[in-house]
Amino acid sequence: MKVLEVKGLTKYFNGQKVLNDLNFGLNEGEVLGFLGPNGAGKTTTLRIITGLYRPSAGQVYIAGINAVANPIKTKGLFGVCTQDFSFNAHYNIEQDLYFYARLYGLSRREALEKARYSLEWAGLLEHRRKNGDHLSGGMRKKILFARAMINDPPLLLLDEPTTGLDVRARRELWEMIRDLKSRGKSILLTTHYLEEAEQLCDRILIIKKGRLVAEGGPGELRQYVDVARLLTVDLNRQLTLEEKEWLCALPGVKNCKSRGTTVEVAFDCQPQLAGELVQKVCQKLEPLNISLREASLEEVFLEVTGRED
Ligand SMILES: Nc1ncnc2c1ncn2[C@@H]1O[C@H](COP(=O)(O)OP(=O)(O)OP(=O)(O)O)[C@@H](O)[C@H]1O
Numbered sequence: 001m002k003v004l005e006v007k008g009l010t011k012y013f014n015g016q017k018v019l020n021d022l023n024f025g026l027n028e029g030e031v032l033g034f035l036g037p038n039g040a041g042k043t044t045t046l047r048i049i050t051g052l053y054r055p056s057a058g059q060v061y062i063a064g065i066n067a068v069a070n071p072i073k074t075k076g077l078f079g080v081c082t083q084d085f086s087f088n089a090h091y092n093i094e095q096d097l098y099f100y101a102r103l104y105g106l107s108r109r110e111a112l113e114k115a116r117y118s119l120e121w122a123g124l125l126e127h128r129r130k131n132g133d134h135l136s137g138g139m140r141k142k143i144l145f146a147r148a149m150i151n152d153p154p155l156l157l158l159d160e161p162t163t164g165l166d167v168r169a170r171r172e173l174w175e176m177i178r179d180l181k182s183r184g185k186s187i188l189l190t191t192h193y194l195e196e197a198e199q200l201c202d203r204i205l206i207i208k209k210g211r212l213v214a215e216g217g218p219g220e221l222r223q224y225v226d227v228a229r230l231l232t233v234d235l236n237r238q239l240t241l242e243e244k245e246w247l248c249a250l251p252g253v254k255n256c257k258s259r260g261t262t263v264e265v266a267f268d269c270q271p272q273l274a275g276e277l278v279q280k281v282c283q284k285l286e287p288l289n290i291s292l293r294e295a296s297l298e299e300v301f302l303e304v305t306g307r308e309d
């Protein structure tokens with residue numbers, strides 16, 4: 001059974017269609033990247049999953065339970081790290097976590113133990129007497145992770161948990177996400193950092209205007225771009241017109257651009273092609289250096305979210 005299933009999700013705000021027949025599933029133990037440009041509908045989707053908004057059409061199932069019809073029944077099955085958040089000004093972070101543990105029905109003693117354990121897990125035990133608003137951005141996100149995990153749910157919904165953090169804080173949160181995965185949690189991870197999606201996610205969805213435009217493992221997403229590989233060739237001179245024509249006519253080559261003494265050749269991803277191409281280019285052009293790389297997730301993202309509808 002899928003931990004999360006989203007079926008035909010559609011949402012209108014003031015007559016404007018924000019989600020458009022969105023379908024996807026999250027498997028047990030999987031980290032699923034949920035990507036899309038600003039305003040694509042990611043947070044709206046998460047808010048519908050958590051029961052904060054009602055969809056205009058479609059269904060959400062969490063562990064097989066219809067979350068739209070029975071939002072109360074699914075509340076204990078997920079933890080959420082929201083994009084916008086606040087801390088109660090009167091609580092320190094230990095009391096904050098204790099409060100959330102009590103909301104989930106833990107006894108006073110259990111809640112206290114859980115708050116301590118969570119603070120330790122987040123590496124924030126020594127800061128337990130501070131209010132969340134007095135902590136650094138990275139620490140605040142760690143507290144949100146601890147909150148999301150307070151009742152040990154199978155599903156975690158993380159809405160841009162690392163946005164705006166420095167590199168070190170981001171890497172620490174990555175470690176926490178990896179730790180959650182190793183404990184068998186299923187995670188829906190929204191992010192604008194494509195490197196983060198590549199590092200952490202088993203599968204990636206890209207949405208645009210509330211509609212799914214690409215789906216696959218980080219490596220598989222290259223199928224969405226015409227130009228799947230790029231060859232960079234450094235010469236000790238400029239490319240001649242005749243050489244450029246020759247390059248462009250080679251099998252699989254989509255285009256070639258030259259800038260100074262550097263030539264970039266974009267070509268599609270047929271097997272064997274790369275080797276043959278490199279060999280031909282080396283023979284004819286005698287380059288100083290030659291390097292080959294695959295299209296990056298960033299190039300895929302720009303391509304699939306930039307296309308005309
Ligand atoms: N409560 C609301 N009332 C009206 N419109 C809304 C509401 N919530 C979201 N929207 C609109 O829905 C669209 C999708 O917004 P959403 O916040 O889901 O995008 P997002 O993908 O999370 O973007 P970001 O990457 O900026 O967080 C936007 O056009 C937004 O203005």
Ligand SMILES: [Mg+2]
Pocket residue numbers: 042043044083159
């Ligand atoms: Mg958002």
